[in-house]
Amino acid sequence: xxxxxxxMQRIADAxxxxxxxxxxxxxxxxxxxxxxxRAYKVPADLTILTAMEYAGYRFVRGVGCRQGFCGACSxxxxxxxxxxxxxxxxxxxRVEDGMYLVQIPFAPAEKAAYDISKESYDASVFLKFYPExxxxxxxxxxxxxxxxxxxxxxxxxxxxxxxxQSLAEGSFDCIQCGLCAMRxxxxxxxxxxxxxxxxxxxxxxxxxxxxxxxRLQEIEAGKFRGKMDQLVAVPRxxxxxxYASRVREAx
Amino acid sequence: xEPDIHKFPYYPGCTLKTTARNFExxxxxxxxxxxxxxxxxxxxxCCGTVFSLTDDDLIHHVAAVRNLIRVQEMNxxxxxxxxxxxxxxxxxxxxxxxxxxxxxxxxxxxxxxNNFMYxxxxxxxxxxxxxFLELLRELDPGAISQRVxxxxxxxxxxxxxxxxxxxxxxxxxxxxxxPTIQGAILAAVGAEVIYNSYMKVCCGSYQTVxxxxxxxxxxYDILSHAQADGAQAIVTSCPLCAYNLDSxxxxxxxxxxxxxQIPVFYFTQLMAVAxxxxxxxxxFDPNQLVPEHLLK
Ligand code: SF4
Ligand code: SF4
Ligand code: SF4
Ligand code: SF4
Ligand code: FES
Numbered sequence: 061x062x063x064x065x066x067x068m069q070r071i072a073d074a075x076x077x078x079x080x081x082x083x084x085x086x087x088x089x090x091x092x093x094x095x096x097x098r099a100y101k102v103p104a105d106l107t108i109l110t111a112m113e114y115a116g117y118r119f120v121r122g123v124g125c126r127q128g129f130c131g132a133c134s135x136x137x138x139x140x141x142x143x144x145x146x147x148x149x150x151x152x153x154r155v156e157d158g159m160y161l162v163q164i165p166f167a168p169a170e171k172a173a174y175d176i177s178k179e180s181y182d183a184s185v186f187l188k189f190y191p192e193x194x195x196x197x198x199x200x201x202x203x204x205x206x207x208x209x210x211x212x213x214x215x216x217x218x219x220x221x222x223x224x225q226s227l228a229e230g231s232f233d234c235i236q237c238g239l240c241a242m243r244x245x246x247x248x249x250x251x252x253x254x255x256x257x258x259x260x261x262x263x264x265x266x267x268x269x270x271x272x273x274x275r276l277q278e279i280e281a282g283k284f285r286g287k288m289d290q291l292v293a294v295p296r297x298x299x300x301x302x303y304a305s306r307v308r309e310a311x
Numbered sequence: 312x313e314p315d316i317h318k319f320p321y322y323p324g325c326t327l328k329t330t331a332r333n334f335e336x337x338x339x340x341x342x343x344x345x346x347x348x349x350x351x352x353x354x355x356x357c358c359g360t361v362f363s364l365t366d367d368d369l370i371h372h373v374a375a376v377r378n379l380i381r382v383q384e385m386n387x388x389x390x391x392x393x394x395x396x397x398x399x400x401x402x403x404x405x406x407x408x409x410x411x412x413x414x415x416x417x418x419x420x421x422x423x424x425n426n427f428m429y430x431x432x433x434x435x436x437x438x439x440x441x442x443f444l445e446l447l448r449e450l451d452p453g454a455i456s457q458r459v460x461x462x463x464x465x466x467x468x469x470x471x472x473x474x475x476x477x478x479x480x481x482x483x484x485x486x487x488x489x490p491t492i493q494g495a496i497l498a499a500v501g502a503e504v505i506y507n508s509y510m511k512v513c514c515g516s517y518q519t520v521x522x523x524x525x526x527x528x529x530x531y532d533i534l535s536h537a538q539a540d541g542a543q544a545i546v547t548s549c550p551l552c553a554y555n556l557d558s559x560x561x562x563x564x565x566x567x568x569x570x571x572q573i574p575v576f577y578f579t580q581l582m583a584v585a586x587x588x589x590x591x592x593x594x595f596d597p598n599q600l601v602p603e604h605l606l607k
Contacts, residue, residue: 183329198356198374200430217356221328245370 071126072113091157108135108150108161122165128152131235134207136242137161147205147239167238169249174256181264183222190253193220195246202240202250208233212240212250219253224265227257314346314454318391319446320382321349324403325357331400331550333594337579338399338443340592344458347446350391352381360402361517362409369424375410376424379438380431387432395439397446399579401475401549408440408482442476442484444492444548444578455499460587462501468581469505469542470494471533473552474513487511493546493578500585509536514555526555527562534563534573546578553577574601 082103089104093111100115109123124130133150140158150163172189179185186193193216202212215230231254241249278284294302327335342349355378363371378396385391398404414421415436425433447455470493477483477490485492490511494504512533515526534556537545547553557575564570583593595601 183325196357197359197370198377199370200377200428204430211354213356214354220357221325223328 068120068123072119072123091155091159093155093158094160096162097160102155104155104157106155108137108148108153108155108159109133111155112150112163122163123151126151128207129235131237132165134164134167134237134239134242135161136164136239147207147243149207149235149237152207164238164242167241169238169241169252171249171252172256176256176259176263179260181224181260183220185256185260186219186222186253189256190249192246192248193253196220196248197246199245201243201245202248205239205243207237207239208235210234215254215257216248216250219257224257224261227254228261228265230254231258316343316346316348317393318348318350319393319395319397320385320391321351321397322355322358322378322403322407323351324398324400326400326402326550331553331577333596334399334548334550334553334577334579337577337583337588337592337594340588341579341582341586342443342446344586345447345450345454349397349443350385352378352385352396353390355381358403358406359410360406362406366413369420369427372410372413372420373424373427375407376414376421376434377428377431378407379411379440380428380434382438383432383435394437395441397441397443399443399548401442401473401547402551404440404442405475405482409479411436411438411440412481442548444476444496445484447496448492455496455582456501459500459585461585463497463581463585464501466502466581467505467541467543468497468502469507469537469540469545470497470510470578471514471537471545471547471552471556471575472511473547473549474511474516475549477511493548496578496582497546500582502581505537505540505542507536507540509533514552516551516555519551519555519559523559523562524566527559527566530556530559531563531567531570534560535567535570538571538573542573544581545573545575546581547575548578 087103090101091104092099092101093108094100095112095115095117100111102111102114106114109119109126113119122133124132128149128151131149134147135150135153136145136147137159138145139156140160170190174185174189179188196213196216198213198217200213202216203210203214206212210233211230215227218224218226218230231251234251234254236251236255238251241247241251244250291299291302323335339349356374358378359371359374365371382394382396386394396407398407414424414434421434421436425431470490472485472490472493476492477485477487480487488511494506497504509532513529514533515522515529519526534545545556547556553575560570560572564572577594580593580595
């Protein structure tokens, strides 16, 4: 726990450049946001996440990568005078004036346990583990709430008809933020359905890559063992040099 | 000579992609032979399965209207030049057609649904929902029989209609008392058509989930009357009817030990046989009971 916290603190500190060390009088644009109902004046160019830190909140949950990948910083908000409830990732969404917001650091969701090697590769697997998929009314609310702009409804529909490829491809960029499931009137947990589908597709649907099998055999036969042992024995400084001078593809 | 191809937007529905694949495979092949290309709707969603009878329950009509919008998009994008949406599953047909009717007759409801789906184009009410059987009925007389390579001569088949193709009257595609639309096709492919009044009795529908024996009793009435009239096979166009009439025969035997099994097909499977298609396109299930002379 100790190390975990200190890592989180280091990442937070690295992000401080944008929230600290600037004199308030040098900041030209301010907005007022409401965090759980309380008003805060914050610089207008912050993200929701950094704005909350600016306001004095310290995150011990509901934050991770700060890069829009981990799906931890789900936020719902409504803007003053607008009826629509909106969603976003706190680390990726800029604050706007009159935002009423709250963090959803955790999405309570049913997650089935299964062994994909024992399941049949057809639509029945979804009905078995997530029968509520059949309740989808095609309202598209999930799609509207997805911060990754995925066609969430389309991939749920693909699951219902056993189209594993469309489901896997359509949900590939899902960061499991949970926002779709929090909004679904049919109580479907879209991202867990999708994960089951991608696993099944990976096992039964995708062609087996031959080069991967060859490479695994090579690894098992010890082809790289000598080189790996050498690397592990090298002192840190030399390792850094080796890393910097490695052969790599152009960016 | 191969006929000119006419493209129609086509709504498959979930069941035709899962447990009733043989219906879709055989139907698409037969359609093609007759110059009809059924172009699957892009991004279609489940039709909603059951038409909601609660008239202010608009959320349950959203799914169907969304599919009708896809038909508009296909026309807009030049994928088809045809506003008639073809369905195969009787249940999809019934749900889509009834919702279409509901929103055409209630502009206020349509407006509400359109507003709810603000990310989509508005549905303008120009789509017509039809069943594949209606398309076949429109063909020139002889269009089907001309293409028969293996007439089903001597096979006695009872067409089963059930509810969803015929009722309620405003969406039915045939006379609700004396339907002939499937029988005409069976006759065109050389089969002997057995008519009896049980062909429009409900198969028990979704009762099959909770009360197998209630369904088994209905299925017994339907099948045993057809058998008494000499039928050797039953055809239908609804995956749920097909499931009840076929899979519940096990329960029928438990209640009526004298009952003899009878095969159940989609009408398109028998068309595919008559058109001379191979086993892959006829879509017989390996466990299915198939009269021997159909397999020759
Ligand atoms: S699909 Fe759902 S869980 Fe995945 S990123 Fe979109 S909203 Fe988040
Ligand atoms: S929010 Fe739920 S019911 Fe609505 S389209 Fe998405 S999965 Fe279906
Ligand atoms: S029925 Fe649904 S849409 Fe209507 S108020 Fe209740 S939750 Fe909201
Ligand atoms: S009626 Fe049945 S098969 Fe047709 S789309 Fe609806 S659920 Fe799927
Ligand atoms: S902190 Fe990881 S997505 Fe925002």
